[in-house]
Amino acid sequence: MAAMSTEIPEDVKLRQSLFGDTVGVFSHDWKEACFRFHDPFSDLAFALQVGKGGARSIQMAVQGFIIKYLLFARKGKDCNLLSLRTISRQEQERALAAALAGILWAAGAAQKATICLVTEDTYVGSTPDYSRDDFTERLQLFELLEQEATERFIYDHLQWFKGEGSQGVILFLYSLIFSRTFERLQKDLDVSTTHLLKLNAGGFLCRQAVLNMILTGRASPNVFNGCQEGKSQDTLHGVLTRGDVGYLQWGRDTSEDDRLSQVSALRFSTTQLEGQYLTPF
Numbered sequence: 001m002a003a004m005s006t007e008i009p010e011d012v013k014l015r016q017s018l019f020g021d022t023v024g025v026f027s028h029d030w031k032e033a034c035f036r037f038h039d040p041f042s043d044l045a046f047a048l049q050v051g052k053g054g055a056r057s058i059q060m061a062v063q064g065f066i067i068k069y070l071l072f073a074r075k076g077k078d079c080n081l082l083s084l085r086t087i088s089r090q091e092q093e094r095a096l097a098a099a100l101a102g103i104l105w106a107a108g109a110a111q112k113a114t115i116c117l118v119t120e121d122t123y124v125g126s127t128p129d130y131s132r133d134d135f136t137e138r139l140q141l142f143e144l145l146e147q148e149a150t151e152r153f154i155y156d157h158l159q160w161f162k163g164e165g166s167q168g169v170i171l172f173l174y175s176l177i178f179s180r181t182f183e184r185l186q187k188d189l190d191v192s193t194t195h196l197l198k199l200n201a202g203g204f205l206c207r208q209a210v211l212n213m214i215l216t217g218r219a220s221p222n223v224f225n226g227c228q229e230g231k232s233q234d235t236l237h238g239v240l241t242r243g244d245v246g247y248l249q250w251g252r253d254t255s256e257d258d259r260l261s262q263v264s265a266l267r268f269s270t271t272q273l274e275g276q277y278l279t280p281f
Contacts, residue, residue, distance in 0.1 A: 014136065018173075020194060025133050026133070026204065034161060045087035058214065059169060065098075069099055096158065105147040121138060188219035217241070
């Protein structure tokens with residue numbers, strides 16, 4: 001008799017990393033979220049359209065990298081705050097591809113990035129303890145070994161991340177987790193955060209670990225520097241490296257216990273980026 005495999009399937013690992021179980025599924029707001037810009041050559045040409053739900057914290061963290069690219073990485077352009085209002089559609093797409101590729105490459109420890117796309121074929125069977133969503137079961141993974149190749153691949157398949165009905169934010173989050181790898185992810189997390197999303201009002205919000213993974217490449221659950229000892233003497237993991245776009249936090253003027261339960265506005269502090277300063281606007 002052949003020995004039974006004890007290897008946990010990738011789809012189960014993905015669900016457990018996100019929800020802490022295999023029955024959690026994304027809400028309608030998450031499924032509707034993608035990386036869609038406002039009209040080119042408009043006052044908000046540089047900005048993503050952001051809807052409701054927990055996915056918008058991911059969209060706005062990515063927004064920081066888009067602005068960084070538009071201000072400092074475009075070649076042959078007069079890159080200043082006023083130039084953000086004269087962005088063409090092609091420049092929008094280049095900025096989005098560069099931002100997503102850079103984030104995934106950093107999550108992959110500058111070794112490789114993994115990009116998730118969806119095919120017509122189903123790769124995961126139905127089991128009693130796994131809730132199908134007819135999306136995750138059709139993932140196909142593509143591994144890229146260079147950052148430039150990652151950017152080109154994303155640019156060539158950008159419709160999967162920005163198109164209506166693409167579930168682009170979910171695809172990016174999946175890509176982020178696979179780029180980081182489950183092994184690295186477990187080392188990043190601690191007893192205060194065992195999975196990446198938290199239930200709130202019938203939907204799911206991102207824990208700080210998700211934003212830190214986007215901003216720094218590591219899914220650190222806390223925002224202090226380095227590691228600290230918690231109340232139960234467990235080691236808590238903070239930020240180990242400086243992010244390219246500084247520190248971003250959602251907040252609203254309510255009680256301390258409720259301040260991160262809902263998303264209100266992204267507050268940019270004056271943040272140093274490659275020797276220059278991005279001021280609030």
